[in-house]
Amino acid sequence: MARIILAEDDTAIAEPLARALTREGYEVSVRGTGQGALDIVGNADLVILDLGLPDMDGLDVARTVRAQGQDLPILILTARADEVDTVVGLDAGADDYVTKPFRLAELLARVRALLRRTGADGAGDELRVQDIRVDLGARRAFVGNREVQLTAREFDLLRVLAKAAGTMVSRDALMREVWGSDPSSSTKTLDMHVSWLRRKLGDDPNSPRYIATIRGMGFRFEDGS
Ligand code: CA
Helix, strand or coil: CCEEEEECCCHHHHHHHHHHHHHCCCEEEEECCHHHHHHHHHHCCEEEEECECCCCEHHHHHHHHHHCCCCCCEEEEECCHHHHHHHHHCCCCCCEEEECCCCHHHHHHHHHHHHHHHCCCCCCCEEEECCEEEECCCCEEEECCEEECCCHHHHHHHHHHHHCCCCEEEHHHHHHHHHCCCCCCCCHHHHHHHHHHHHHHCCCCCCCCCEEEECCCEEEECCCC
């Protein structure tokens, strides 16, 4: 799976983001300085780069990466929305940007898109649990040979649960990773989507074969063992 450098000095942003990326299956290295990121950039598939780093301007980090001849995608994180034009206009070498505060789901989508572009996303990778097959590259899901038509949310829910098959995924984690929202917000929508997903998979909520409810805590995709 793809290796990502997260250059962000604000741990309140870096820690949850690194957790989410790790959960997506990426190998994540967090660095709190521009130099720290530059030191390891040769081994990475993508850099998520905060513009406001303590030792150097993120734009200079991007320029240095390009000056070294590295062509990996650079995704800029910036609180300075007014400077986004500068990021792109001055062609510091960034590929895309997300402004803070960002929605986690949106950021993850941008990361996927950038990696897909470079072919580093392991497109074609599949999850197989019981008789369920999840094609991560094509975003298609199958029960046996039957394709299941899922909405984007249902697919992401299935992907996160199936990837963690055999272990519980907390309600908070699902809210963050599928909806990108603050877990303290209403989670009724989570239960609705789980219910729809179960129905499409042909699962029985009273005796679930696939998605077990851990009451008040989360859900577990049964690995069939
Ligand atoms: Ca910062």
